[in-house]
Amino acid sequence: MSSPSDVQSPPSPLREGVGSLLSLVPVVPVVVLDDLDHAVPVARALVAGGLPVIELTLRTPVALDAIAAIAADVPEILVGAGTITSPELVARAVEAGAQFLVSPGTTPGLLGEMAGSGVPFLPGTATVSEAMAVLEAGFSEMKFFPAEASGGAAYLRSLASPLPAARFCPTGGITAASAPSYLALPNVGCVGGSWLTPAAALRDGDWDRVSALAREAAALGA
Numbered sequence: 001m002s003s004p005s006d007v008q009s010p011p012s013p014l015r016e017g018v019g020s021l022l023s024l025v026p027v028v029p030v031v032v033l034d035d036l037d038h039a040v041p042v043a044r045a046l047v048a049g050g051l052p053v054i055e056l057t058l059r060t061p062v063a064l065d066a067i068a069a070i071a072a073d074v075p076e077i078l079v080g081a082g083t084i085t086s087p088e089l090v091a092r093a094v095e096a097g098a099q100f101l102v103s104p105g106t107t108p109g110l111l112g113e114m115a116g117s118g119v120p121f122l123p124g125t126a127t128v129s130e131a132m133a134v135l136e137a138g139f140s141e142m143k144f145f146p147a148e149a150s151g152g153a154a155y156l157r158s159l160a161s162p163l164p165a166a167r168f169c170p171t172g173g174i175t176a177a178s179a180p181s182y183l184a185l186p187n188v189g190c191v192g193g194s195w196l197t198p199a200a201a202l203r204d205g206d207w208d209r210v211s212a213l214a215r216e217a218a219a220l221g222a
Contacts, residue, residue, distance in 0.1 A: 021100055021120045022141050022167055022189025026221030027179060029196040029214065030055045030082060030171060038202050039066035043074040045207035046196070049214025055102055055192065057082040058089060064096040071097030087113035094119060104145050106130060111137055122169055126150045128159065131166050140165045148173030153181040160187045179220055193217060
């Protein structure tokens with residue numbers, strides 16, 4: 001498996017065994033960064049707004065370096081890697097300093113690699129069969145993606161009875177307005193949201209705006 005990260009990871013509730021990834025915050029900020037210089041400021045803005053968790057998607061060339069920068073300079077935030085689409089990305093993300101992993105979908109090889117990574121992870125699911133496969137492999141917490149396109153809150157509500165052990169972090173198309181309908185479900189622990197870091201706010205360095213949006217999202221768990 002991968003070698004330990006050179007970045008010293010801060011203590012976290014996940015490692016101390018007092019919570020799961022789904023119980024840390026009501027909204028996990030899902031962030032796409034094109035500019036490495038934005039990594040540390042956006043992480044600090046989210047912390048200031050009361051959301052000490054960030055999922056950086058591996059969709060841009062700077063993503064892994066951004067994870068490393070946040071892990072090194074913002075120890076008060078739990079930094080994770082999203083869009084894990086291959087077993088090879090697991091090791092690269094952990095080596096960069098990722099403290100949790102999120103995949104859009106799940107294959108047996110990818111699930112096995114994430115399970116052996118030593119960090120928490122949310123395997124992606126979109127159907128009953130996919131959720132059952134993850135449960136069968138011994139994991140009860142998973143991502144539901146793309147949430148809105150796959151049936152939304154109504155679909156997840158229908159899974160609560162047949163799959164009572166499954167708990168989800170729905171992501172994809174969720175907004176500040178629709179998030180409460182997901183969070184009210186018994187099988188949803190948190191949602192993933194990209195609305196917390198609008199492209200215009202990142203471009204303009206409007207970190208106060210990011211903090212304000214994070215503050216509103218954090219209040220959804222009150």
